[in-house]
Structure formats: C-alpha cells, structure tokens
Amino acid sequence: MAKLVMLHSFRGGTGKTNTSANIGALLALRGLRVAIVDTDIQSPGIHALFDLDEKSMGKTLNNYLWGECEIQEAVIDVTDRLGDSVEGKLFLIPSSIKASDIARVLRDGYNATLLDEGYKKLQDDLELDALIIDTHPGLNDEILLSMAFANTLGIILRPDQQDYQGTSISVKLARNLEVSDIVLIVNKSPKLFNEEMVRTKVEEAYKGEVVVVIPHSEEMLALSSAKLFVLEYPNDPLTGMFKKVADRFIT
Amino acid sequence: MAYHWICRSYQPGFPVEDSIFMVIVDVPYDVILSEINALVRTAQLATIGLAVFVILVALVVTRTLSRPIGRLSNAAQDVENDQPFDPADISEVTALGDEIGYLARVFSSMVLALRARMAELQTIYEIGQKISSSVDLVTETLSDVVDSLGKVIAFDAAEICLYDDHTKELALYVTNTGVVSVDDTVPKITYSRKKDYFPRLFAERGAILVENVEAYKDHKLTIRRTWNAFDPKSYLGVSLRNRDRVVGAIELISDQVNGFNEDNRRILESISIQAAVAISNAQEVRDRERRIMNMEIAVDETRVDEEVSTITNSGFFKSLKKKIRTRSSPNI
Numbered sequence: 001m002a003k004l005v006m007l008h009s010f011r012g013g014t015g016k017t018n019t020s021a022n023i024g025a026l027l028a029l030r031g032l033r034v035a036i037v038d039t040d041i042q043s044p045g046i047h048a049l050f051d052l053d054e055k056s057m058g059k060t061l062n063n064y065l066w067g068e069c070e071i072q073e074a075v076i077d078v079t080d081r082l083g084d085s086v087e088g089k090l091f092l093i094p095s096s097i098k099a100s101d102i103a104r105v106l107r108d109g110y111n112a113t114l115l116d117e118g119y120k121k122l123q124d125d126l127e128l129d130a131l132i133i134d135t136h137p138g139l140n141d142e143i144l145l146s147m148a149f150a151n152t153l154g155i156i157l158r159p160d161q162q163d164y165q166g167t168s169i170s171v172k173l174a175r176n177l178e179v180s181d182i183v184l185i186v187n188k189s190p191k192l193f194n195e196e197m198v199r200t201k202v203e204e205a206y207k208g209e210v211v212v213v214i215p216h217s218e219e220m221l222a223l224s225s226a227k228l229f230v231l232e233y234p235n236d237p238l239t240g241m242f243k244k245v246a247d248r249f250i251t
Numbered sequence: 252m253a254y255h256w257i258c259r260s261y262q263p264g265f266p267v268e269d270s271i272f273m274v275i276v277d278v279p280y281d282v283i284l285s286e287i288n289a290l291v292r293t294a295q296l297a298t299i300g301l302a303v304f305v306i307l308v309a310l311v312v313t314r315t316l317s318r319p320i321g322r323l324s325n326a327a328q329d330v331e332n333d334q335p336f337d338p339a340d341i342s343e344v345t346a347l348g349d350e351i352g353y354l355a356r357v358f359s360s361m362v363l364a365l366r367a368r369m370a371e372l373q374t375i376y377e378i379g380q381k382i383s384s385s386v387d388l389v390t391e392t393l394s395d396v397v398d399s400l401g402k403v404i405a406f407d408a409a410e411i412c413l414y415d416d417h418t419k420e421l422a423l424y425v426t427n428t429g430v431v432s433v434d435d436t437v438p439k440i441t442y443s444r445k446k447d448y449f450p451r452l453f454a455e456r457g458a459i460l461v462e463n464v465e466a467y468k469d470h471k472l473t474i475r476r477t478w479n480a481f482d483p484k485s486y487l488g489v490s491l492r493n494r495d496r497v498v499g500a501i502e503l504i505s506d507q508v509n510g511f512n513e514d515n516r517r518i519l520e521s522i523s524i525q526a527a528v529a530i531s532n533a534q535e536v537r538d539r540e541r542r543i544m545n546m547e548i549a550v551d552e553t554r555v556d557e558e559v560s561t562i563t564n565s566g567f568f569k570s571l572k573k574k575i576r577t578r579s580s581p582n583i
Contacts, residue, residue: 139562141567144562144567144568144571145571148571148572148574148575149575159546161549164548164549164550165550165551165554165555168550168552168555169555169558169559169562172555172556172559173559173562173563176559176563176572177571177572177575178575193546197546198546201546201548202548205548205550
C-alpha cells in the first residue's frame with residue numbers, strides 16, 4: 001500500500017519543491033518505488049531539479065486533468081538522475097511548463113476531482129511505496145482534495161510572521177479534514193535562532209510535531225534549484241535532516 | 252698773515268694826488284672763506300646730528316608701538332598652533348588704554364570663548380562616541396548619557412524616560428540616584444505625557460529651561476518623581492527625537508534657582524540629538540534580541556477562525572468531507 005505524502009505551505013518560497021525532490025530521491029536511493037506529482041500547475045518548478053525541459057516532457061498532469069490522456073502517460077522515470085546503481089525507482093509526473101498551458105489552466109481551470117483517481121492509478125500501475133505530492137502554495141480545491149486523502153501531511157513554514165498566520169489556517173483545515181498524521185517542517189531558519197527554541201515555539205503554537213528545523217543554507221541557495229542537494233552534498237548536515245524527514249514520512 | 256695797507260686820498264673829480272686820502276685793505280680769499288667754511292661745517296654737523304637724533308627717536312617710538320602688536324601677534328600665532336593661551340601672557344598689552352589695548356582685550360575674550368566652545372564640542376563629540384558605541388539600552392546607553400551629562404552640566408537629579416507609543420506613557424528607565432532597577436523585566440514607573448512639563452517637551456524640539464520652577468506659571472511639576480527629595484527649584488529638559496518621533500526625554504533639576512544657564516541648554520540639546528539616535532539603536536537591538544530570544548509567533552486566532560469557517564462552509568469542502576466519510580480506507 002503506497003503512502004500518500006503531501007507537502008504543503010500556505011505561502012510560497014518555503015522550499016516545498018526542493019524538499020519533495022530531495023526526499024523522493026532519498027527514498028528511491030533506499031530502494032523504494034516513489035513518485036512525485038507536481039500539482040503546482042500554476043507555477044511548476046520541480047522539473048528543473050531533474051534536468052527536464054519542455055522538449056523532454058511529453059504528456060503532463062495538465063493533459064490528464066483536462067481529460068486528454070491517462071495519468072500513466074505523463075509519468076517520466078527520472079531514476080537515472082540519481083546515479084547508476086539505484087535499487088529503487090523515482091518517477092515524476094510534471095505539470096506543463098508551456099506558457100500556453102499555464103494560461104489555459106488559469107483561464108479554464110481543470111477537474112481537480114480527477115486527482116484522487118489519478119493517485120490511485122499511479123499507485124497501482126507503478127507499484128509505489130510512496131507518492132509525494134508537491135503542491136502550489138495557499139489553499140485551493142486540489143490542495144484540499146490532496147490534503148483530505150493524504151496519509152501524512154507535511155506543512156512547511158519559515159520562522160517568519162508572514163507564515164505563522166497561514167500555517168495556522170492550514171493546520172486547522174487539515175484537522176477538520178481529519179488528516180491522521182500532520183507534521184511540521186521549519187525551513188530556512190536563520191542561524192541566529194536556536195533550533196530547540198524554534199522547535200518548542202512552533203510545537204506550542206500549532207500543537208503538532210516538528211520533524212526538523214532546517215537552517216538557512218547558502219549551499220542550497222547556490223544550487224539554484226538546478227540540482228538535488230542530497231546528491232551534491234551527501235555528507236552535509238542538511239542531507240541528514242532530509243533523511244530524518246524521509247524516515248518520518250515512510251514510517 | 253700780512254695785510255697790505257695802502258692809503259690814498261680820494262675825491263671824485265680830483266686827481267688822486269689831490270684827494271685827502273684813501274684806505275684800501277687787501278684781504279686774501281682764504282681769510283674770508285675760512286669763516287664761511289667753518290659755518291658750513293658747523294651746519295653740516297648739526298644736520299647730521301639732528302638726523303641721527305630723529306632716527307633714534309623714530310626707532311624708539313616705532314619700537315614702543317610695535318612691541319604690543321608683536322606680543323599680540325605671537326599670542327595669535329600660539330592660538331593658531333593650538334598652544335595653551337593664558338590671558339596673563341598679554342596682560343601688558345591688555346592693560347594699555349589705547350586702541351591696541353582694546354584690541355588685545357577683545358582678542359583675549361574671543362580666544363577664551365572660542366576655546367571654551369571647542370572644549371564643549373570636544374566633550375559633546377566624546378559623549379556622542381561613548382553613547383553611540385553602547386548597545387545595551389539600560390546598563391550602557393542610558394547610564395552613559397546620565398554619566399556624560401554629569402561631566403558637563405551641574406545638576407542635582409536626572410531622569411531619563413522612554414516613550415511608549417502604545418500606552419502613550421513615559422516609562423522611567425534611568426536616574427542618577429540609582430533608585431530605578433536596571434532589570435528590564437521589572438515593571439517601570441510610568442508618567443502621563445499630559446503631566447509636568449511633558450506637554451511642552453513633546454511640543455518643542457529644543458530644550459526647556461525653567462530658571463525658577465515656582466515662578467513658572469504655564470506648567471507645574473505635580474507628579475511624584477524620584478527627585479522630589481531635592482525640592483527642585485530650576486529645571487532643564489529636552490525631548491529625545493529620532494526621525495521626528497519622540498522616543499523619550501531627558502530631564503535635569505537643580506535645588507537652586509537659576510541652576511542652569513544657556514550654555515547648559517545648548518549642551519543638553521546637542522547631546523540629546525546623539526542620545527536619541529543611540530537610544531533608538533539600542534531599542535532596536537534590544538527588540539531584535541527579544542524577537543530572536545522569544546521568536547514570538549503572533550497568530551490572530553479570530554482571523555484564522557473566520558478564514559477556516561469560510562472554507563469549511565463552502566460546497567466543495569462539504570462534499571469533500573462526505574467523500575472522506577464514505578471512503579473505506581485512508582490509504583490509496
């Protein structure tokens with residue numbers, strides 16, 4: 001039975017996409033069969049981490065949601081990006097990066113309810129151990145839908161006043177939807193902040209578990225979302241933190 | 252010398268031989284010119300002597316006149332070279348009753364005033380340097396301000412209050428009597444900004460000098476202050492402003508009427524400008540440290556509940572909830 005893990009944040013720029021891709025890669029490196037669905041249809045970005053461009057993408061999640069293809073047709077195997085001898089599998093279901101497709105999404109919308117069915121098909125066809133959903137920031141129908149069926153909801157926030165209010169809304173809605181496992185990931189924490197203090201404060205504020213407090217990383221920033229951090233810096237403490245998150249998600 | 256006397260008779264119209272007689276004296280030129288030459292030499296010597304005398308007198312007069320100017324000039328040179336200046340050094344000149352004496356007295360006063368102003372500026376600069384480099388609001392910055400003021404202004408008691416925009420009150424942070432706790436967590440004594448001289452301090456950018464508190468009718472000191480034991484007779488205060496915002500006030504009192512003067516007022520105004528910036532910086536550092544220490548997570552629960560309610564009451568959300576309930580397994 002695949003585990004549906006959703007990574008969400010109320011505001012943009014929290015690092016959802018990088019976290020999704022790195023955790024997906026770590027799980028695949030452990031021998032698991034993992035798929036990442038980029039549901040950030042309005043502003044897709046995860047393709048860059050796997051060195052994909054418009055030409056290398058065929059069908060996308062957009063085509064599935066517009067009823068133009070099956071979701072399996074949008075799957076790209078990106079396991080080879082992780083190295084030569086990877087036991088697991090990593091699949092990516094990207095959203096279209098064509099400007100015309102993005103404009104169409106914004107203009108015509110799409111049938112969000114197809115997502116639930118699509119997740120099931122992916123699990124069956126790809127025999128997944130984990131399905132990671134990378135979402136658009138904020139709250140809309142497809143996010144609520146993904147949230148409702150997620151086994152684990154990872155809410156990412158920065159220690160920033162702008163994030164606190166929105167995170168509180170996300171947590172309350174997730175509890176209302178009876179999401180059984182809600183965890184918090186504090187990302188881009190200033191190095192001035194004491195990790196334990198941040199963890200305690202966030203846990204007190206949201207009455208939830210903080211898996212990890214990830215400090216702001218210049219190295220991560222320098223990668224410019226073009227490469228996977230865990231592959232570039234396998235021995236960095238940050239990679240250890242991603243492993244901790246991956247452990248928590250899969251257990 | 253031999254004169255040749257020739258005596259002959261002479262009568263006009265008669266032959267010489269027929270004249271009674273005639274005296275002819277033949278005097279040599281040398282005899283006649285010797286006396287003239289003597290007179291000339293005497294005149295020349297007298298002229299030379301007079302010239303020498305005039306020159307000597309001129310020299311003496313010039314020397315007498317230029318000596319005080321020279322002393323004044325030397326004193327000016329010393330001032331220019333930042334050498335110590337003592338009015339006694341030109342006392343001979345200042346004692347003169349003429350224009351040079353007057354000039355010397357003006358010069359002496361001017362140098363003393365200038366030196367005093369430069370010393371004042373140097374003190375203000377040093378105070379500014381000291382308080383600007385302090386970052387701890389209470390134990391460093393505010394205490395430094397009070398200590399520094401004590402070096403340049405004679406006062407009996409001082410209070411520094413910081414203004415709280417939210418409560419509209421002034422909180423007492425530092426006094427020179429040390430009666431206020433430096434512990435920032437201890438609740439502060441607060442004053443209304445409508446009492447004492449605070450309304451004037453808030454209204455005016457410059458310092459307020461009240462030479463006689465009892466005679467001052469516009470405002471009265473009515474609040475119980477830490478300085479009450481001194482029975483204030485005169486007052487000097489200034490508001491602390493940073494970017495046109497009042498951040499606090501420095502107040503000094505004396506138990507003497509006319510305890511402060513215009514120089515004190517000017518010094519306080521100069522220091523207050525730097526103090527306001529230093530205090531604002533220290534406040535910013537303190538607030539930042541507090542945020543870092545506390546990492547305050549401010550959530551407006553009312554707004555959160557409103558937004559959650561809007562979403563949960565939507566048709567999509569209700570149908571989603573229904574779908575969840577009918578689903579047999581939470582897993583895919």
